[in-house]
Amino acid sequence: MLYNNKKYLLYLKNSLMISGLLLLISMSAALFFQWFELVFALSIMLVLMLILNRVLNFSFVRIQQDSRKLMIRYYSLFAVERNYESIEFPIASLKYVTVRKYLFGMKWDLHLTVRLKQGLASYPPICLSAVPFQDRKKLVEAIRNLIHSDF
Secondary structure, three states, X not given: OEEEOHHHHHHHHHHHHXXXXXXXXXXXXXXXXXXXXHHHHHHXXXXXXXXXXXXXXXXXXXXXXXXXXXXXXXXXXXXXXXXXXXXXXXXXXXXXXXXXXXOOOOEEEEEEEEEEOOEEEEOOOXXXXXXXXXXXXXXXXXXXXXOOOOO
């Protein structure tokens, strides 16, 4: 299995940049015509859009499965200081896969728990907000199917 959301992320980033640019152009046109109520409404809309972007935490996600290992690489799309994160573990040690949904199902956080010699360890959540909805369900199910039962 090999998955990345690079194409969708490029589309998402371009659409967000164009919509923000159109908002700024319309705000400057409203300032020119002295429609201050419209400028106020558009500025509130821009601030809410920026806050929603920050809360959703759009991330590039690359999932690669070899015969025995699962590698997940991810980083935040809109970040001041970009941190490249990587998770790699043997598939046999995967114990639990949970998804927590926020903001009416728009934000999905993938939580992975693996079995170690010392006990169970949880990785930091992986944000799947920038993955299309159909692909989210397929990815989570594919990762859940990797769990080996010890019965």
